[in-house]
Amino acid sequence: MKRATIIAKGDVQRVGYRGAVEKVARRLNMTGFVENLERHDVKIVAEGEEYLLNEFITQIKIEDPPIFVEDLDVEFRSATGEFEYFEIRRGDWMEELGEGMDAISAMLRSVKIGRESVELGKESVKLGAESVELGKVMIEKQDNHTQILTEFRDQTQQNFAILDTKYGRIADTMEKLIDEMRNERKESRAAMEKLTEAIIRLAESKK
Numbered sequence: 001m002k003r004a005t006i007i008a009k010g011d012v013q014r015v016g017y018r019g020a021v022e023k024v025a026r027r028l029n030m031t032g033f034v035e036n037l038e039r040h041d042v043k044i045v046a047e048g049e050e051y052l053l054n055e056f057i058t059q060i061k062i063e064d065p066p067i068f069v070e071d072l073d074v075e076f077r078s079a080t081g082e083f084e085y086f087e088i089r090r091g092d093w094m095e096e097l098g099e100g101m102d103a104i105s106a107m108l109r110s111v112k113i114g115r116e117s118v119e120l121g122k123e124s125v126k127l128g129a130e131s132v133e134l135g136k137v138m139i140e141k142q143d144n145h146t147q148i149l150t151e152f153r154d155q156t157q158q159n160f161a162i163l164d165t166k167y168g169r170i171a172d173t174m175e176k177l178i179d180e181m182r183n184e185r186k187e188s189r190a191a192m193e194k195l196t197e198a199i200i201r202l203a204e205s206k207k
Contacts, residue, residue: 001079002053003032006044008060010070013040016148017067018088024059028052031083036091046086047079105148147183 008017013036021034021044030053032046046056060071153175 001047001076001081002050003045003047003079004053004057005075005077005133006046006057006060007037007073008069008071009043009073011066011068012042015066016152017042017069019148019151020062020067021058021060022086022088024056025086028056028059030056030086033083033087033089036042045083047083104152128185 008021011017018034018036021042024030025032025034025046028048030046032044034044037043045061046053048056057072057074061072063069092204132140
């Protein structure tokens with residue numbers, strides 16, 4: 001068993017990076033924590049089997065906008081076994097709420113770019129199968145963004161419940177955003193199916 005203390009640098013705060021790290025850690029049976037640092041970096045402490053720890057470090061080097069990890073500063077030591085599970089260490093509720101809003105904003109910008117890429121793919125039918133694959137990647141990103149929005153909604157509800165504050169308007173807004181993302185995903189899938197059919201018909205007509 002080893003411990004890795006990791007400092008992640010780049011676009012790693014206010015973009016959902018801590019949640020992504022927690023998912024990887026849970027999948028690879030890591031224990032430890034992830035937290036924001038004041039200088040805009042993220043600190044990760046993880047313990048586990050050495051070969052799984054190396055895989056963990058590889059997977060958290062995320063370069064998928066809006067998350068972009070420029071560098072991971074890693075220090076290895078012997079594990080202490082002090083952690084029972086892997087957790088996100090959060091700041092005060094106002095900081096977390098602000099970070100969540102920023103993450104949503106970044107997600108929506110990325111989705112807009114994705115939609116524009118799909119439209120570009122439609123106009124480039126003559127480029128063939130490569131355009132179809134590009135569209136599929138954009139749909140997969142929309143799926144990931146929908147999941148992040150759902151998790152943020154749930155966290156927001158928990159924060160406001162603790163403060164005994166009505167969160168109805170914020171929760172409704174989150175529901176509308178998630179519904180809109182799901183509708184856009186359906187439209188993108190339908191568009192990609194039509195695009196695929198057009199390519200197949202074009203290929204068959206040239207036989």
